[in-house]
Amino acid sequence: MLLLFFFIFFHFLLNQIDSCPLTDAYLSRCHCGILTNGESYIKCDEKSLNEIPKFKRSFPYDELILSNNNIKLLTSSSFDNIKTIKRINLYGNFLSYIDEDLLRLLGNYLEELILTGDNEINSLEFLTRYPLKKLRILKLNQFNLQNINLEKIFSNMTKLEQISLQTCQIQQIPQLNQVQILNLENNFLTNSLFLSTIYSSLNLANNQITSIILQNNPNLISLNLSKNFLQEFYSLTISNKNLQTLDLSFNQLSSIDLTILNDNLTYLNLSSNQIQQLKFLSYPKSLLSLDLNSNQLKTLENNSLYEQLNYLNLDSNPLECNCHLKWLTNLTRKPLWPCTSSNFQCQSMLIPRIITFNITYIKTSIDNGLLIEWTLIDNYHTLFYVELSIDHMLEKLSINQTRVYITNNIQFNQYYYICLILIHKYSRDKYCRDIQTIHPIIMNNIKFNDNEIIFKKTQTDNHIYLLLIGICIGGLLTFILLLTCCYLFYQIRIYRNSNSQPVYEKCSQHLHYPIYHCPHHQIIYNSENLSNSTDSTHMDNATLSTTKNNSKHIYQTIDNQDYHSLRKQHYQVFELWNESLKHKR
Structure with a gap:
């Protein structure tokens, strides 16, 4: 065989x-x-x-x-x-x-x-x-x-x-x-780049790009930006939601915010940069590989992100292997890093720390809110500043501050996760508490300084936007109302002018009607064939005959009431005027 x-x-x-x-x-x-x-x-x-x-x-x-x-x-x-x-x-x-x-x-x-x-x-x-x-x-x-x-x-x-x-x-x-x-x-490829493409995989490595903003890349799965001169990196999460692999190695990044990365990202390479600090209030939920080799990291904040990683490279970083990094040794998958298990000691007297940390849901005469109080010790003045974190909002506080009041948008029956972060010479220490807003404690007499009251900025911005929209809509409605009033005023003026026209003008404008139909008027004709009789019936008959025989007759309308109310001397004047008309004719 x-x-x-x-x-x-x-x-x-x-x-x-x-x-x-x-x-x-x-x-x-x-x-x-x-x-x-x-x-x-x-x-x-x-x-x-x-x-x-x-x-x-x-x-x-x-x-x-x-x-x-x-x-x-x-x-x-x-x-x-x-x-x-x-x-x-x-x-x-x-x-x-x-x-x-x-x-x-x-x-x-x-x-x-x-x-x-x-x-x-x-x-x-x-x-x-x-x-x-x-x-x-x-x-x-x-x-x-x-x-x-x-x-x-x-x-x-x-x-x-x-x-x-x-x-x-x-x-x-x-x-x-x-x-x-x-x-x-x-x-x-040089300078700043605003990236909008239809590609699923794009390799821009080894160019001269200094900053990049990922705008609209709905199909992009893999992006290589290594070996550029990147100092800034930003991504619009919604428009780049399918990105899975991102290589930013060998650039000049000093920091990066993992919050801007989408949840589908699985591989992130940040090696050979100048990163001193990782910033994130949230992080990609599917991230499995994170390479931070050859950066300037001195410490890392304990975060659940590192628990989910399959690969973490921290080698060639100037890590201070003290007690604040001991948590890394407890990870299920051990990272690649320069520290050994024998040098995780801290001089506790040099490290600032919080002694008390209390959160109370209170009701004042103005609004409901959260009163946060704490006490810290910093005997050797190694504390730089304090940060307050609540629901993706980060507020920088003074080292001498011992309380803050968060108001305006605190909702009833909600859970809030609040952290105080001490940034000091040796590391970053984080103290966290959570609270549910159910039954507020009434404290009407409490007073706060200006630096002790914090408003949620996003909600305030929303109120400003709503106010601006309301002003615009109100201005538009006022303009429409003014136009309507002007139009109505114009129509009323036309109507009044039409009703105030003299009656004899109206009659003259409708000559196709018989003249004797005009109300409250008597028509006086001056003609050689007419007598001085004031009989109205005779004058009406004369009117008809004269209208047919002579189209150039002269007439004048005088109100009946005014005619009969003439005094005697006035009446004589009127008769003389009438006689003059006859002689003139």
Whole structure:
């Protein structure tokens, strides 16, 4: 049985040697083979080739590996006799020339292409001359792509998933919609960066970025920012909620706030920075690996974060291995750090400490709140300041202060977790209490100084915003009310003017009605055919006849009441005036 197996294996090797499509001159420097997954390959040893090997016939091999040789030129016929190849690897050959027709026969087969240039090649025409229908992975190293529109070049490569453009003199991040993985390591990205991308993996290592803000990166899972000049790092948690791996190593960060990181983060590398302190009121709940190697940490605050970690590296930090770090030895998974188990002693007389720490839910004449009182001892004046922490709010207090009153937004029947943190020469000590607000103690006569009363800032800001919104809405309603009043005043004025018009003007405006229909008026005509009679019936008949015979008659309307109330002398004047009209006519 063993002999049969050996015979089959020997026959298989002979078939492989016989089926290798290389000419005899290259068989000693290259070999052909088949991987366990059934894919075939041709591989040539490093530094042994100065040109693309000669193929004696076309054979359906999957991969051609020519990495780390001395090949400089790629002509239009370099791959003529191996045109069904899927993957070509020419990494580390420092190419100086690539013919534009290089890939003319590989458009239906090529899936992966890896090339290294000499920093002078500034054209990608060989990629766009013929359609590459199946190209998924493209890796170009040491090209000059500074003045090339990458978004236009790759727009028609719909199958492209992964692009690596290392050391290509790129100055900004291109937006390539179809690409999932983008590697821009060792390029010319500089200064502050506001990052919004569609990539799932982004490598920006070894650039010149000084600060970065992660804005909108909903698909981003892995981000590498190592070997930059980062002094500031900030992330909008909601917009980067899928980030799992973050590498910030080899930068210039002096501190970092873990609160800004999302809950899905599992790996965080902060090694080789200048971090002196970790700040966090909360931390990623899924974080498993934290690398703090080679920083400036002197101590660490005891926190449940370290209990959940599978890996914690504190090596090469100037840790003060006193009693304040002894808790690290009790971790289930021991960290990598420079301290030993024999030097966790503290001189207790030098360390400031809190003797009493009380929290009381009280009711004053103004509002309900929490009265926090404490007593501390600092005989050797090593205390720098005191911090008060409550519900993600951190307040800095004076070292001489012994109480504070938190009011305005303390709610009934709620749990509050309150901590006093002593920052002193040797470490940071934390004293915590919790309280449930159920039955307040009435203390109407208690008085507080200005520095003893603390309001929750977030709630105050919300009240200010609501006040501003109310002012804007009130101003708008007042403006609308003024417009309405002006309009009503205008309409009332028009109505009054129309009703105050003289009656005789109204009658004259409606001449199609009989004149004698106008109320409370008597019409006096001055005509040669009319007598001086004042009989109203006669005057009405005269009116009708005169209107028909003479359209140019003169008339005047006089109110009946005014006419009959004339005195005698006035009446004589009126008669004289009437006679004058007759003579004039």
